[in-house]
Amino acid sequence: MESITIESLFIEQTKYTPSISLDVEKQHFQIIGKSYPENTFVFYSETMAWLERYFTQSLDGKTVIDFEIIYFNSSSSKLFFDLLDLLEEASKQHQVEINWIYDEENETALEAGEDFKEDFESLVFNLVEK
Amino acid sequence: MEQNKLIAELENLKENFDATIKYALRDARRQEKIMVRSDQRQRREYDELQAKLEEIQALNAEIEESQKEVLFTMGAIGESRSRETFNHVRRVAEYSKLIALKLGVKPSTAELLKMASPMHDIGKVGIPDDILKKPGKLTHDEFEIMKSHAVLGYEMLNVSSRPLLKAAAIVAHEHHEKFDGTGYPRGLKGKDIHVFGRITAIADVFDALGSDRCYKQAWNDEAIFDLIRKNSGTHFDPEIVDIFFTYLPSFMRIRDTFRDF
Numbered sequence A: 001m002e003s004i005t006i007e008s009l010f011i012e013q014t015k016y017t018p019s020i021s022l023d024v025e026k027q028h029f030q031i032i033g034k035s036y037p038e039n040t041f042v043f044y045s046e047t048m049a050w051l052e053r054y055f056t057q058s059l060d061g062k063t064v065i066d067f068e069i070i071y072f073n074s075s076s077s078k079l080f081f082d083l084l085d086l087l088e089e090a091s092k093q094h095q096v097e098i099n100w101i102y103d104e105e106n107e108t109a110l111e112a113g114e115d116f117k118e119d120f121e122s123l124v125f126n127l128v129e130k
Numbered sequence B: 001m002e003q004n005k006l007i008a009e010l011e012n013l014k015e016n017f018d019a020t021i022k023y024a025l026r027d028a029r030r031q032e033k034i035m036v037r038s039d040q041r042q043r044r045e046y047d048e049l050q051a052k053l054e055e056i057q058a059l060n061a062e063i064e065e066s067q068k069e070v071l072f073t074m075g076a077i078g079e080s081r082s083r084e085t086f087n088h089v090r091r092v093a094e095y096s097k098l099i100a101l102k103l104g105v106k107p108s109t110a111e112l113l114k115m116a117s118p119m120h121d122i123g124k125v126g127i128p129d130d131i132l133k134k135p136g137k138l139t140h141d142e143f144e145i146m147k148s149h150a151v152l153g154y155e156m157l158n159v160s161s162r163p164l165l166k167a168a169a170i171v172a173h174e175h176h177e178k179f180d181g182t183g184y185p186r187g188l189k190g191k192d193i194h195v196f197g198r199i200t201a202i203a204d205v206f207d208a209l210g211s212d213r214c215y216k217q218a219w220n221d222e223a224i225f226d227l228i229r230k231n232s233g234t235h236f237d238p239e240i241v242d243i244f245f246t247y248l249p250s251f252m253r254i255r256d257t258f259r260d261f
Helices: A040-054 A074-090 A107-119 B002-080 B086-102 B107-119 B122-126 B140-147 B149-157 B163-174 B195-209 B221-230 B238-246 B248-257
Strands: A009-011 A019-023 A028-035 A062-072 A095-102 A124-129
Touching (some): A009 A040, A019 A040, A028 A040, A062 A107, A074 A095, A074 A107, A074 B002, A107 B002, B002 B107, B002 B122, B002 B163, B086 B238, B086 B248, B107 B163, B107 B195, B122 B149, B122 B163, B140 B149, B163 B195, B195 B221, B195 B238, B221 B238
Parallel strands (some): A028 A062, A062 A095
Antiparallel strands (some): A009 A019
16 A cells, blocks of 8 residues: 555534545544535545545554434435445455444435345445434 | 357356346346335325425414514504594505505505504503593693604604514504695605505595594595595695595495494
């Protein structure tokens, strides 16, 4: 594995997009909020590229990814599948754990979490009620 | 050898094909899942929005209704002290709205006036009972005190920046002004009197003359019409008097709908 330095990434939440925090030191990533970007794939492209680079490093210990998505559009769901593909691929070489955090009353968020969990059997995918 | 190569190529192709199909199938399934979920979600969100909208509409209606009730009740308080009736303020409200619409005032403004006009005599809460309820004619001094209800009402209502209370303040202040400048409290003349004041003036007089009051009996209709006609241009805005007679049947219908029992 190549040795690269990679900076943490932080994107602020807006009315239509979630906050994204990719903390290298803690090996902890968070995507929190609503996901209705005008162009979903453009909005997440930086994050996707960042994650790809991140997993090219050699890593100690596990990397935790928290998803806490309240509302999202269908292209965001497609993108989350792609993102989870990426994580599944990474999990072959690194320890990756995903927390899908949902509010007890948010049925939609729970269902989405169940769908993802079902599709990515090899991933450590926790459904976490807030 | 040739045969083997072909087999190998075909096997290779099959493998690629299988792998591609496997991914395509996976993607198609995901896509399907996304669509189904998305439809469910949209429907749920739509239902939620509808429910919230209905709730807000109900709340709005509730607010408007309470506002109306408060205004009419406050108006009736003013009236009750002079033994005029709750229906008097309702009739004046309806007459005022009708006149406003016929004058070409915006419907929303006409509605505002309808809501505000019941407050025209609210200042009477500040007038002593012995004057307010005196049977018979007031002395000069008593009448001066009585007249102060216009300014009292104005001062009570003018503390708010809400359009409705602003309108009510204008009505309270100007409903005793006369077109020729001989009214009170300010002796405003012609169109210097706010249209709300000019409208309520005639609505109030028309209704008051047709009702029994502590100091007088109800007039008959012909006598009322005669007075309104005679006072066109002196007490009342001639344009409004014209409207009154043009749409007289509508006014009579309102009087009938909200008559005193």
